[in-house]
Structures are given as C-alpha cells and as structure tokens.
Amino acid sequence: MTRDDDSPAGTSAATRAGYVALVGYPNAGKSSLMNRLVEQKLSIVTPLAQTTRERVLGIDSRDGVQMVFIDTPGLVEPRYLLHRAMLYAATEVIDDADVVLLLVDAAAGMPEFSPDVLRLLTLAKSLLVISNKHDLAKPAQLETVRNWSRERFGLEPWEVSALAGTGIDELRAEIARRLPESPFLFPEDDISSQPVRFFVSEFVREAAFELFEKEVPYSIAVKVDEFRENSSPLYIRATIYVERPTQKAIIIGQGGAAIKRLGQSARLKIEEFVGGPVYLDLWVKVVPRWRKDPLQLQRFGFSVPNPEKNA
Ligand SMILES: Nc1nc2c(ncn2[C@@H]2O[C@H](COP(=O)(O)OP(=O)(O)OP(=O)(O)O)[C@@H](O)[C@H]2O)c(=O)[nH]1
Ligand SMILES: [Mg+2]
Numbered sequence: 001m002t003r004d005d006d007s008p009a010g011t012s013a014a015t016r017a018g019y020v021a022l023v024g025y026p027n028a029g030k031s032s033l034m035n036r037l038v039e040q041k042l043s044i045v046t047p048l049a050q051t052t053r054e055r056v057l058g059i060d061s062r063d064g065v066q067m068v069f070i071d072t073p074g075l076v077e078p079r080y081l082l083h084r085a086m087l088y089a090a091t092e093v094i095d096d097a098d099v100v101l102l103l104v105d106a107a108a109g110m111p112e113f114s115p116d117v118l119r120l121l122t123l124a125k126s127l128l129v130i131s132n133k134h135d136l137a138k139p140a141q142l143e144t145v146r147n148w149s150r151e152r153f154g155l156e157p158w159e160v161s162a163l164a165g166t167g168i169d170e171l172r173a174e175i176a177r178r179l180p181e182s183p184f185l186f187p188e189d190d191i192s193s194q195p196v197r198f199f200v201s202e203f204v205r206e207a208a209f210e211l212f213e214k215e216v217p218y219s220i221a222v223k224v225d226e227f228r229e230n231s232s233p234l235y236i237r238a239t240i241y242v243e244r245p246t247q248k249a250i251i252i253g254q255g256g257a258a259i260k261r262l263g264q265s266a267r268l269k270i271e272e273f274v275g276g277p278v279y280l281d282l283w284v285k286v287v288p289r290w291r292k293d294p295l296q297l298q299r300f301g302f303s304v305p306n307p308e309k310n311a
Contacts, residue, residue, distance in 0.1 A: 028111075033162040035162075039060070099178045130157065204266045242284065
C-alpha cells in the first residue's frame with residue numbers, strides 16, 4: 001500500500017531505517033500515537049480497552065529516515081486464548097524492534113507488568129518511556145509517571161499528547177536519532193505492508209465498537225471474503241463472525257436496522273481510507289466460542305502460541 005502524496009524522502013547514502021514498536025497497557029493511546037506519527041488514520045481507536053488485537057504496521061518515510069512503526073495489542077493478563085494470541089503479538093515485537101516506545105496513560109494508574117514482560121522491556125535495544133495523555137493528566141500524575149519511569153527503567157519519560165498532537169515532532173526526532181544507518185526497508189511511498197483488506201476489516205470492527213455495547217464488539221471478528229479491485233464503486237463483501245445467536249440478532253437489529261447503520265458507518269471509514277466510493281456487503285455468521293478455539297483463531301489470522309495447551 002502506498003501514500004498518495006509524493007513527498008521527497010532521501011534514499012541516499014546516509015539514510016536511517018528501523019522498526020519502532022509501540023507497547024503498553026490497553027487504552028494507553030498506542031494506536032492514537034502511531035496514527036499521529038505516520039500522520040494517517042491507520043490503526044483503529046476507541047475509548048474501550050483491548051481495541052487493537054493484531055500488530056498494525058505503519059510506515060513513515062521523510063528526510064532520509066524510514067520509521068516502521070508496529071502498533072500492538074495491549075499487554076493484557078490473558079483470560080482466554082485470543083488474549084494469549086494478543087499478548088504474544090505484543091511481546092514478540094519487543095525483542096526485534098530497534099526502538100521500543102513504552103506508552104503509559106499518565107491520567108490512569110501506573111501499569112504493573114509481569115516479570116517476563118519487564119525483563120523483555122529492560123532487554124530492548126533502545127527503550128523510550130512515553131507519558132501520554134499529557135493534556136488530561138494532573139501535574140501530580142505526571143510526576144508519578146516520572147518517578148515510576150526513573151525507578152523502573154532509569155529513564156526520563158517523554159511527555160506527549162497523541163490526541164492534541166503535542167510533543168510529537170520532538171519524539172519523532174528522538175526516534176530518528178536512535179535508528180541505525182540503513183537503506184530503507186520498504187519502498188518510500190508505502191504506508192503499510194498489510195493489505196487494504198486488513199484495514200477494511202479493522203474499520204468494520206471500529207464501527208462495531210462505536211455502535212454496540214458490552215461484550216458485543218469484543219465478540220466480533222471480521223473477514224473480507226471478496227474484494228473486487230477493479231470495480232467502481234469498489235465492491236467489498238465481508239463476514240462478521242460472532243459467538244452467539246443473540247449477538248447476531250443484536251448486530252442485525254429490528255428489520256436489519258442495526259446492520260444498515262453499521263454498514264454505513266464502516267463504509268464511510270473505508271471510503272476515506274481508499275479515497276473513493278465503496279459498496280460494502282456485510283454478512284453475519286455465528287461461530288460458537290471462536291475466541292477460545294485455536295483453529296478458528298488461526299483461520300482469522302491470529303498466531304496462536306502452543307494451541308494444544310490452551311484449547
Ligand atoms: N485525552 C487524551 N486522550 C487520548 C490520548 N491518546 C489517546 N487518547 C484516547 O484514549 C483512548 C484509547 O486510545 P487508543 O489509541 O485506542 O489506545 P490503545 O493503547 O491503542 O488501546 P488498545 O488498542 O485497546 O490497547 C481513545 O479514546 C483515545 O482518543 C491523549 O493524548 N489524550
Ligand atoms: Mg490500539
């Protein structure tokens with residue numbers, strides 16, 4: 001996938017490039033910060049925790065520096081197999097990243113990471129603690145994050161607001177300084193390595209988070225079944241999987257009213273992303289307990305660690 005402007009980005013001798021992981025508790029603002037850093041709505045954002053379930057890759061190439069951001073699911077205490085897959089997706093990148101951004105929601109309590117996660121973080125090649133939601137946090141809360149960051153990691157946190165956009169340019173410059181000299185890892189016009197159909201399914205999930213309550217959005221997985229690239233409007237057929245017939249009934253609504261609203265909302269998000277008209281054909285199917293089923297999770301594209309131990 002490529003970006004539609006053609007900003008000049010140097011690919012000459014002294015370019016820098018590398019992977020930058022965004023990790024932290026659910027709801028800390030990881031996806032918001034990545035969208036800010038790449039200046040594009042790539043990763044879905046909602047007020048609810050555990051929105052991001054898989055890694056989302058966003059690429060920013062400018063001024064001879066290519067940053068390949070990896071947004072991750074929150075570092076959760078796993079309660080079922082989907083959580084284990086999410087935690088795996090988040091921790092696996094810490095090891096490989098050139099720079100790890102550890103996000104903390106400064107307006108909330110300090111995170112308590114498991115010893116395994118803490119060890120991974122302290123072994124990161126280059127770690128930055130990011131105190132996010134600066135706009136929301138009280139001075140005493142910001143001080144708490146500073147003390148926490150000094151005690152745990154011996155680091156001064158970077159104070160930013162992903163929502164207001166403050167501190168972002170300074171942070172980007174600091175990340176650039178920490179990346180190794182390297183040729184670009186992706187073509188400089190690319191904004192992600194993930195296919196458009198991945199982002200389509202994410203925008204359907206984001207719309208579902210905005211329309212439905214309680215466990216319903218968490219019970220949803222979305223798979224694009226058909227994507228007619230050359231049609232106009234762009235034709236997309238997708239299936240929404242839920243765990244129970246009652247959830248299916250909620251998503252469809254009285255006389256199909258709810259799924260119509262969901263389709264309209266998701267279509268607008270997808271149209272903004274692809275920059276053209278879209279025909280979105282949504283279907284709903286029940287797959288009992290898919291969040292606990294290793295085969296289903298793999299079918300939906302999750303990497304499941306040791307599935308036989310968790311069935
Ligand atoms: N006030 C304020 N809100 C923010 C800021 N950054 C993010 N938020 C809000 O915090 C909520 C969570 O943001 P996300 O970007 O989805 O957080 P996340 O860490 O990706 O969450 P998960 O994917 O669930 O782990 C959303 O309602 C955001 O609008 C910030 O700097 N200030
Ligand atoms: Mg997220």
